[in-house]
Amino acid sequence: MTAEIVLQIFRFGFLLLLWLFIFAAFRVVRADLFGGRTGRVASVPPRAAAPGRRKSKGPKMLVVTAGPLAGTRITLGDQPILIGRADDSTLVLTDDFASSRHARLTNRGGQWYVEDLGSTNGTFLDQQRVQGPLLVAPGQPIRIGQTALELRS
Amino acid sequence: MSGPSTDPRSAGAGPAAAPAPTRRGTELVMLGFAIVITLAAQAIVDITLTQSLRPELATFGGWFTALWVVMHLVVRRFAPYADPLLLPAVALLTGLGLTMIHRLDLAGDQVGAAATREDAPVQLVWATLGVALFVAVLLVVRDHRMLSRFAYTLALVGLSLLALPALLPASISSVNGAKIWIRLAGFSIQPGEFAKICLIIFFAAYLVDKRDVLALASRRVMGLELPRGRDLGPVVVAWMLSILVLVFERDLGSSLLLFGIFVVMLYIATERASWLVIGVGLFGAGAFLAYQLFGHVQVRVDTWLDPFAYRDTGGYQLVQSLFGLGTGGLFGAGLGGGRPDEVPVAKSDFIAAALGEELGLFGLVAIIVVYLVLVERGLRSSLIVRDAFGKLLAAGLAFAIAWQVFVVLGGVTGLLPLTGLTTPFVAYGGSSLVANFALLAILVRISDAARRPAAVPAPPGTPPRATLGEAPTEVVRP
Numbered sequence: 001m002t003a004e005i006v007l008q009i010f011r012f013g014f015l016l017l018l019w020l021f022i023f024a025a026f027r028v029v030r031a032d033l034f035g036g037r038t039g040r041v042a043s044v045p046p047r048a049a050a051p052g053r054r055k056s057k058g059p060k061m062l063v064v065t066a067g068p069l070a071g072t073r074i075t076l077g078d079q080p081i082l083i084g085r086a087d088d089s090t091l092v093l094t095d096d097f098a099s100s101r102h103a104r105l106t107n108r109g110g111q112w113y114v115e116d117l118g119s120t121n122g123t124f125l126d127q128q129r130v131q132g133p134l135l136v137a138p139g140q141p142i143r144i145g146q147t148a149l150e151l152r153s
Numbered sequence: 154m155s156g157p158s159t160d161p162r163s164a165g166a167g168p169a170a171a172p173a174p175t176r177r178g179t180e181l182v183m184l185g186f187a188i189v190i191t192l193a194a195q196a197i198v199d200i201t202l203t204q205s206l207r208p209e210l211a212t213f214g215g216w217f218t219a220l221w222v223v224m225h226l227v228v229r230r231f232a233p234y235a236d237p238l239l240l241p242a243v244a245l246l247t248g249l250g251l252t253m254i255h256r257l258d259l260a261g262d263q264v265g266a267a268a269t270r271e272d273a274p275v276q277l278v279w280a281t282l283g284v285a286l287f288v289a290v291l292l293v294v295r296d297h298r299m300l301s302r303f304a305y306t307l308a309l310v311g312l313s314l315l316a317l318p319a320l321l322p323a324s325i326s327s328v329n330g331a332k333i334w335i336r337l338a339g340f341s342i343q344p345g346e347f348a349k350i351c352l353i354i355f356f357a358a359y360l361v362d363k364r365d366v367l368a369l370a371s372r373r374v375m376g377l378e379l380p381r382g383r384d385l386g387p388v389v390v391a392w393m394l395s396i397l398v399l400v401f402e403r404d405l406g407s408s409l410l411l412f413g414i415f416v417v418m419l420y421i422a423t424e425r426a427s428w429l430v431i432g433v434g435l436f437g438a439g440a441f442l443a444y445q446l447f448g449h450v451q452v453r454v455d456t457w458l459d460p461f462a463y464r465d466t467g468g469y470q471l472v473q474s475l476f477g478l479g480t481g482g483l484f485g486a487g488l489g490g491g492r493p494d495e496v497p498v499a500k501s502d503f504i505a506a507a508l509g510e511e512l513g514l515f516g517l518v519a520i521i522v523v524y525l526v527l528v529e530r531g532l533r534s535s536l537i538v539r540d541a542f543g544k545l546l547a548a549g550l551a552f553a554i555a556w557q558v559f560v561v562l563g564g565v566t567g568l569l570p571l572t573g574l575t576t577p578f579v580a581y582g583g584s585s586l587v588a589n590f591a592l593l594a595i596l597v598r599i600s601d602a603a604r605r606p607a608a609v610p611a612p613p614g615t616p617p618r619a620t621l622g623e624a625p626t627e628v629v630r631p
Contacts, residue, residue: 007487007490010200010201010487010488011486011487011488012484014197014487014488014512014516015485015512015515017189017190018512018515018516019515021183021186021187022522022523024182025241026526028176028183028238068606085539087539087541092539094539094606096536096537
């Protein structure tokens, strides 16, 4: 009788153990998805040019302020800037939430516009989802997945 | 690292100042969990069947633990950013496989058959060889991209391995009608298992080269992007190759495996669903032809359609497997409580049925979910890794595992015709186990490359910052 009970404990206990393993594995997966890189926002890049150094019309560079690439700067020219996971993007993101061709920044007469290229998870300018081309002011955060960018003068 | 961290990753994941978590601590904990489950399973089997723990259990436990400790240390040293779930999932699957093989060994002893061989220790030796190969691959392949340089060499090696048993005399290469073995001096290896990996590497390198041609030059017919005739070349070659394997080696499983992998990799590389349609069409044609031409295929299909009509002949194995699964029910008979030895070849081809009988639906689904985790981690590495070759290779390897599990479980449960593929990491069989450890090593290598942070680490000592959502945007005034 006791042997029978012990066997039943083994039987269900083992199944429980198996599913606990899976539960633990899922927790790791979850931590990867949500607790991951957002929680590990690296650091603000050293403050750019001292204020009031010069009067300039348009922004001069694109700075990544958060996400795995935080601290990266790209000097702005006339060429559009392609952002995405694809190798040939101007800014190659490693973000899992970014699409291969995620967004584009284009220069029109000294002003920069951001455009979403049909990405899965969207591009956000100041918490607002980018539908058509939107004018980006310097300092306004552009958010792509876990990466945040802004234009600096 | 950033103040009161709510990040679950920081728990035991390396030094606090690391720029990106390596998650090796998580891996170690999960490995420990897998080892505990394995040892618990072994102990339950022993107690249920013999009412005592066998003295060798300590040796087994030590050896088994040592294997994973070695792998963990090697990964920690040479692939520090590798995915933390790959090793634990494999550890659990290997452990459950070893337990079930040991359990079937015991069943053989009880029946009293004189010639029963102790297969579990042999499998443990194979696992050790597998770990050695894992370490070797991880040491030699420091960057997965170097594999693409040997693409054509590997294709040649793969094809030779695949063709070798067909060319050897049947006395060396044939077991139960399938000519897929090389039997030498008491050892038998299935070179096809290694060919599989070589060919996946080749497919990945080839498709990265050619995918633009395959994807772009196409015409639209009835809503499907059909490729040009001459671009069909590779898929037709792969198709004929798998048919040749089928004809000369009478190996339904490998042929299905190779063709499925190739079609899916083609689909992933080109993102054209038309390749799937073409693949299914070619497969249908091939399957129809094979059914018409080959007796052994007909037997397989007939027993699949109605196993109970052939329960005394070709369908016996499948019928026993179905009875076993039925006996197991939802919660199983308990480890050691069933009669999985009633199924012929339970240790290799039908180990899933044995597990299903003793662990029940809940246990079998748990095992499938562990495979799912393994495959998901592979596909995820494929998503994150930045080079196209790595993406395709990881996806191909992960899909190979998924496809193999699907085909095997489909066969065991009567959903698909029986094919003779092995359940990866679980089933008895040296080549399969060793080859799959090599596959795992490549996946670990790619996941390490995928999760390694980009080369711009945060400068130390800079103040931490809250997530962007809460932080005020800092405007730098001109």
